[in-house]
Amino acid sequence: xxxxxxxxxxxxxxxxxxxxxxxxxxxxxxxxxxxxxxxxxxxxxxxxxxxxxxxxxxxxxxxxxxxxxxxxxxxxxxxxxxxxxxxxxxxxxxxxxxxxxxxxxxxxxxxxxxxxxxxxxxxxxxxxxxxxxxxxxxxxxxxxxxxxxxxxxxxxxxxxxxxxxxxxxxxxxxxxxxxxxxxxxxxxxxxxxxxxxxxxxxxxxxxxxxxxxxxxxxxxxxxxxxxxxxxxxxxxxxxxxxxxxxxxxxxxxxxxxxxxxxxxxxxxxxxxxxxxxxxxxxxxxxxxxxxxxxxxxxxxxxxxxxxxxxxxxxxxxxxxxxxxxxxxxxxxxxxxxxxxxxxxxxxxxxxxxxxxxxxxxxxxxxxxxxxxxxxxxxxxxxxxxxxxxxxxxxxxxxxxxxxxxxxxxxxxxxxxxxxxxxxxxxxxxxxxxxxxxxxxxxxxxxxxxx
Amino acid sequence: xxxxxxxxxxxxxxxxxxxxxxxxxxxxxxxxxxxxxxxxxxxxxxxxxxxxxxxxxxxxxxxxxxxxxxxxxxxxxxxxxxxxxxxxxxxxxxxxxxxxxxxxxxxxxxxxxxxxxxxxxxxxxxxxxxxxxxxxxxxxxxxxxxxxxxxxxxxxxxxxxxxxxxxxxxxxxxxxxxxxxxxxxxxxxxxxxxxxxxxxxxxxxxxxxxxxxxxxxxxxxxxxxxxxxxxxxxxxxxxxxxxxxxxxxxxxxxxxxxxxxxxxxxxxxxxxxxxxxxxxxxxxxxxxxxxxxxxxxxxxxxxxxxxxxxxxxxxxxxxxxx
Numbered sequence: 095x096x097x098x099x100x101x102x103x104x105x106x107x108x109x110x111x112x113x114x115x116x117x118x119x120x121x122x123x124x125x126x127x128x129x130x131x132x133x134x135x136x137x138x139x140x141x142x143x144x145x146x147x148x149x150x151x152x153x154x155x156x157x158x159x160x161x162x163x164x165x166x167x168x169x170x171x172x173x174x175x176x177x178x179x180x181x182x183x184x185x186x187x188x189x190x191x192x193x194x195x196x197x198x199x200x201x202x203x204x205x206x207x208x209x210x211x212x213x214x215x216x217x218x219x220x221x222x223x224x225x226x227x228x229x230x231x232x233x234x235x236x237x238x239x240x241x242x243x244x245x246x247x248x249x250x251x252x253x254x255x256x257x258x259x260x261x262x263x264x265x266x267x268x269x270x271x272x273x274x275x276x277x278x279x280x281x282x283x284x285x286x287x288x289x290x291x292x293x294x295x296x297x298x299x300x301x302x303x304x305x306x307x308x309x310x311x312x313x314x315x316x317x318x319x320x321x322x323x324x325x326x327x328x329x330x331x332x333x334x335x336x337x338x339x340x341x342x343x344x345x346x347x348x349x350x351x352x353x354x355x356x357x358x359x360x361x362x363x364x365x366x367x368x369x370x371x372x373x374x375x376x377x378x379x380x381x382x383x384x385x386x387x388x389x390x391x392x393x394x395x396x397x398x399x400x401x402x403x404x405x406x407x408x409x410x411x412x413x414x415x416x417x418x419x420x421x422x423x424x425x426x427x428x429x430x431x432x433x434x435x436x437x438x439x440x441x442x443x444x445x446x447x448x449x450x451x452x453x454x455x456x457x458x459x460x461x462x463x464x465x466x467x468x469x470x471x472x473x474x475x476x477x478x479x480x481x482x483x484x485x486x487x488x489x490x491x492x493x494x495x496x497x498x499x500x501x502x503x504x505x506x507x508x509x510x511x512x513x514x515x516x517x518x519x520x521x522x523x524x525x526x527x528x529x530x531x532x533x534x535x536x537x538x539x540x541x542x543x544x
Numbered sequence: 545x546x547x548x549x550x551x552x553x554x555x556x557x558x559x560x561x562x563x564x565x566x567x568x569x570x571x572x573x574x575x576x577x578x579x580x581x582x583x584x585x586x587x588x589x590x591x592x593x594x595x596x597x598x599x600x601x602x603x604x605x606x607x608x609x610x611x612x613x614x615x616x617x618x619x620x621x622x623x624x625x626x627x628x629x630x631x632x633x634x635x636x637x638x639x640x641x642x643x644x645x646x647x648x649x650x651x652x653x654x655x656x657x658x659x660x661x662x663x664x665x666x667x668x669x670x671x672x673x674x675x676x677x678x679x680x681x682x683x684x685x686x687x688x689x690x691x692x693x694x695x696x697x698x699x700x701x702x703x704x705x706x707x708x709x710x711x712x713x714x715x716x717x718x719x720x721x722x723x724x725x726x727x728x729x730x731x732x733x734x735x736x737x738x739x740x741x742x743x744x745x746x747x748x749x750x751x752x753x754x755x756x757x758x759x760x761x762x763x764x765x766x767x768x769x770x771x772x773x774x775x776x777x778x779x780x781x782x783x784x785x786x787x788x789x790x791x792x793x794x795x796x797x798x799x800x801x802x803x804x805x806x807x808x809x810x811x812x813x814x815x816x817x818x819x820x821x822x823x824x825x826x827x828x829x830x831x832x833x834x835x836x837x838x839x840x841x842x843x844x845x846x847x848x849x850x851x852x853x854x855x856x857x858x859x860x861x862x863x864x865x866x
Contacts, residue, residue, distance in 0.1 A: 118796070118853055118854070118855050119762060119763055119850070119851055119853070119854050119855065120854075120855045120856075120857060121763070121768055121771055121772060121854065121855070121856050121857070122857045122859065123772060123775050123776070123779065123831075123834075123856055123857060123858045123859070124859050124860075124861075124862045124863070125772075125776045125779075125862065125863055126775075126776055126778075126779030126780060126781040126830075126834065126860065126863060127776065127777060127779065127780055127781070128780075128781060128783060128863070129780055130780075131780050131782075173783075174782075174783050174784060205780070205833055205837070227829065227833065229832075229833045229836035229837055230829075230832060230833065230836060234829075258784075259822070260826075261782065261826065262782050262783070262784030262785070262826060263782065263784060263785060263822040263823040263825065263826035263827075264784045264822075264823075493784060520783065
């Protein structure tokens with residue numbers, strides 16, 4: 095009996111002891127600040143010999159500094175990072191690249207640090223870089239790139255992509271290009287040329303001379319092909335252009351006008367609108383074998399088609415309900431469903447590369463909006479509002495949208511301008527994308543390094 | 545002529561008898577309206593200890609015989625008991641509906657109804673009226689307050705039995721007082737006050753004991769708020785994270801008494817290096833940065849043993865999805 099009592103006592107004591115010893119206080123942290131992450135981008139170090147070589151080759155005083163500026167600018171434009179002023183840096187770039195004094199960097203409130211080194215090997219540019227976690231005092235990433243010296247800006251973009259991916263968890267969008275329509279001259283006599291540039295506005299090149307009107311250029315997601323609308327024998331027709339070779343051709347032999355072209359996700363098809371006798375329907379054409387397939391067959395105007403990233407669905411706008419609204423259907427044209435039900439007119443739907451959202455332009459009470467909604471039409475969010483803006487195009491990571499915005503003219507017809515703008519999904523980071531001339535109809539390429 | 549008259553009257557009488565038998569409420573007098581009071585007592589009875597009720601019934605009957613005044617005060621409860629039994633048996637739902645529809649009885653209402661009763665036609669002295677008023681008020685207030693204080697009931701369920709206990713006391717004492725000395729109602733009131741005070745004390749004791757037991761396993765709200773507020777300021781949420789994924793990072797901390805870190809440990813550390821868990825790694829690293837940035841953490845000045853091991857659960861969905 096005594097033994098049983100003793101054992102019971104021991105059990106009770108043990109249970110109470112264990113329950114006390116394992117009671118861990120838990121605190122739920124559900125809020126934080128949305129401030130951009132403070133990051134220090136140290137100039138990439140280089141020795142004097144390398145410095146001189148690049149001065150001669152590229153006409154740049156300090157290539158390491160220039161690359162770090164490219165990275166810094168990219169990070170700042172993303173809205174997620176706050177690059178700290180280089181004037182506050184306490185450690186020299188070459189020493190920092192070997193082993194940073196984390197106390198010095200945390201003193202200036204940096205939470206991440208980028209260091210690097212520029213070398214020349216066999217007349218090629220070699221760039222090493224390291225990403226450091228200042229607070230944890232450890233290296234997060236270390237990579238090296240080799241390329242031709244003239245390609246130094248792209249190295250900066252690739253480094254930014256890697257840093258962005260490491261710190262945010264999603265792929266970057268900096269090593270990309272944007273194709274757009276460059277516009278010059280008065281509003282009534284605009285000269286429109288096809289132009290291409292890096293996503294940060296550098297390395298602009300004009301692809302057409304401006305003799306013909308060009309509209310709605312779109313990148314092929316898999317290679318450097320572009321499709322766009324231009325005029326052939328005074329009829330708007332869809333063209334295909336190879337950026338690397340400069341060869342262009344008319345897509346298909348349609349007995350009417352074709353417009354609003356876009357590539358399929360695998361880059362093998364072009365989806366577009368074909369209008370005849372006042373009716374417009376959606377067609378696809380296989381680029382290789384030129385087989386044309388009709389997707390919609392409705393007496394209304396169906397246009398602006400865009401594939402989902404898996405190629406199984408298509409979104410487009412149609413006025414079949416009386417007003418222009420956004421619809422989704424299967425890629426064979428079946429199971430058409432209207433997804434926009436808000437007030438106003440909806441158009442130019444574009445499926446996000448992530449597949450979760452559809453960007454669109456909305457006209458309501460005389461104002462134009464760029465917004466996003468889920469693919470079932472729910473969760474509509476208007477990101478930006480203005481006098482006139484349209485043609486959203488997604489960055490390859492599905493986080494940023496580029497579009498163009500026009501300004502009002504005064505009574506004399508002056509003051510008109512068209513500029514490219516970008517906005518992220520939060521709706522807070524809206525930025526002007528600098529271009530040499532006025533610009534419209536932008537289209538974002540996929541990552542060049544893919 | 546007379547025959548038909550007799551037959552007619554016979555039929556009429558028969559119908560009347562039948563209707564009385566079939567509809568018993570016809571025979572009853574309007575005095576049955578009194579259930580207003582009974583409803584209230586039923587409610588109290590539910591909370592109090594029922595075994596006391598039959599005893600009280602007998603006592604009240606005795607009092608009724610001895611003293612008309614006393615009977616006038618005790619009669620309603622007696623009838624109430626009867627009504628209670630009947631109605632509960634017939635239809636509980638109806639009873640509940642009545643409960644809801646009828647006004648909350650007040651001492652004034654009670655006095656009005658007492659006046660209505662023929663038995664209680666004897667006028668009560670003013671002083672006694674006042675006493676009754678006082679008595680009722682004092683007796684009702686604690687129960688009402690406790691009833692009204694829903695939060696108290698909800699938050700501290702354990703308190704409820706204690707309330708019941710005190711009410712049991714009140715009932716039993718009420719009965720005793722009524723029995724032995726009606727003139728000492730004032731004293732009874734004082735006692736009830738004391739009882740209520742005791743109830744409060746008990747409540748406090750219970751809550752304090754609960755608090756002390758909580759203290760051993762949790763931070764107080766103010767301590768937790770201070771810590772949260774500090775970390776909110778330090779945590780830069782990675783804005784690129786998807787809000788619809790299950791991203792919860794649990795970090796176990798070992799702290800020094802001054803709030804500085806001895807050790808941090810990510811509880812799902814295996815996910816950090818798993819393919820396709822890039823977002824988790826990013827969130828975990830941002831959480832670690834926040835902890836590093838915040839140290840020394842704002843921990844309580846005492847009870848180190850209690851919080852030397854802490855677990856912080858970082859969840860950004862509310863912020864990103866909001």
